[in-house]
Amino acid sequence: MKKLVILGGGESGVGAAILGKKVGFDVFLSDIGSIKEEYKIILSENKIPFEEKQHTEQIILNADWIIKSPGIPKKSNLIQKIIERKILISSEIEFAAQYTTAKLIAITGSNGKTTTTSLTYHIYKNAGYNVGLAGNIGKSFAWQVAEENFDYYILEISSFQLDDIQNFKPHIAMVLNISPDHLDRYEYNYQNYIDSKFTITKNQDKNDYFIYNEDDPMTKNWFQNHNTKAERLPFSLNKRIENGAFSDNENIIFHINSNTFKMKINELALTGKHNIANSMAAGIAGKLSKIKNDFIKQSLMDFEAVEHRLEFVLKINGINFINDSKATNVNSVYYALESMNTPVIWIVGGTDKGNDYSELITFVQKKVKAIVCLGIDNEKIINTFQDIVSDVVETKSMKDAVNAAYSLGSKGDSVLLSPACASFDLFKNYEDRGNQFKEEVRKL
Structure with a gap:
């Protein structure tokens, strides 16, 4: 039986442990800090051995596969030892994606991730789709893969989660915008952070879709030296888009594969230019999944803002x-x-x-x-x-x-x-x- 070690005993780590046990791994969970009592009870009920306030290297470095909490930096001594041993390291997102046949819609960006992920989920849910919400938001993706049977997952993905991507392949990927953030984790090198964000599309193929912000200078720069195999669908507040979404100051217009519909900006539930962009991105995803215009429009009109965001x-x-x-x-x-x-x-x-x-x-x-x-x-x-x-x-x-x-x-x-x-x-x-x-x- 292959040994799976989970580093980090938070929501994503416990979820990965539960999925690992279900699919037949010998699982061990280790957290350098304290594990919440509720999680310790769940691990014990599932007969998953764990430790807290320490990392026992003898056990960890004997693993076949390590699932790492996004919060643990690559430069930590333990991670460096794991890399030296050539043990496979993945994020919970990467791990869970390998055990589901659901279509994945993955959303990243420096700002607006939570709002756009929640809004996209709201559109799919309102349209009656069998859909889960996960990633940096809600219940652990791996936990849901272990216990639910959704047809779609809307995933909020951070750059930290994308750093440990090998085969992760969303059907629809979004990069909302890029601005300097978490540079302390990227050796204060902005390009390292940008490259991390765009790994969201690296495994996509011609049957997948990549939604991005045509107005974002860093995204445009990235496209000068890189490409994606996925079909590109931009959105813009400043220019007309032939296949994607744009604004004419009064309306947002979705024009996708010769199918067009528009709605008035003052009907959107969310205010501010950045939220017009977020609404476009979420609406494009809905259109790509054949959700009817009325459902998209209604969802963009009645969405309630995310807590702690304006x-x-x-x-x-x-x-x-x-x-x-x-x-x-x-x-x-x-x-x-x-x-x-x-x-x-x-x-x-x-x-x-x-x-x-x-x-x-x-x-x-x-x-x-x-x-x-x-x-x-x-x-x-x-x-x-x-x-x-x-x-x-x-x-x-x-x-x-x-x-x-x-x-x-x-x-x-x-x-x-x-x-x-x-x-x-x-x-x-x-x-x-x-x-x-x-x-x-x-x-x-």
Whole structure:
């Protein structure tokens, strides 16, 4: 019996362990940190041996196949030893895909992944398709492959998951946009990060589809030196597209394989230019799967926004409070500020991932009246914006940040939590950060 070792005891790791056991592997799960009690119970019930707070190399380096948590960097000592031994390393996504015949729709990009994945799932679900939602969102893909029998999976895929791809082959792949993110994981080499994103299409063939953003400069650059065997379907806010989707400022028009339909932009559930693009990408996928226009249109009209992504919280004394905690990079904040139509008190900061804030300067000059820094080290933010915005204050807790923002605001303003950074200096994750924000706003 072949030995399968899972590194990481979170949702994806436990799911991979359950699938591995089901398909006949001798499974062992190892986590350098603590495993949640609920997962330990599930592993025990499934008679899957595991360890926590350590990695026993003698067991791990004796594996035939290792499924690695996306959070473990390739440069870690253990991974380097695994590579030296030439043991196969895969992501949970790669592993699970080999044990399902369902059609896979895989979505990546620096921004908008969660929204577009959820929106695409909403379209397929509304149309009555037997569809699962997985990847970086929802229940583990491997777990669903083990226990469900879906015909389609809509998968949100991060660059970390794509780093360990060998044979993963989605029927429909999307790259929504590319901007600098997670550069600390890619030796601060932007090209390494870009190449990682485009591995989503490397195994596709002429019977598959690749949806991409025609307006994105990094995507256009990539196509100058690379190609995909899949049929290309671009979307654009700026130019007419012959096979894909585009906007004429009032409508979005889907024109796919001589089949055309359009809907008014003001009918879309999601606002902002970036969400017009996300709606186009999701709609193209629906059209490729022969979903009727009425279902696509209705789904784009009644979709509810994702939590922690430009989520309206409350209006207090005429000041809007907006939770965009999921904005963990500069480009996400660019889209958030672009969509704001009121003066902004901007709460920003956290664990810097190699951010360059200069691309935000124009929007900050036009829209931001005050900045509230929320992080352990705010030096880069202060240096960039202190000569542009007169009020810049530093805080070290969500309570202080919300109170400071409220005191700086006046009727007609918006307080926007859009951090541009990871959350790990003061919070467990971006959800914890967003939830604390909402809690403190409600206490005002």
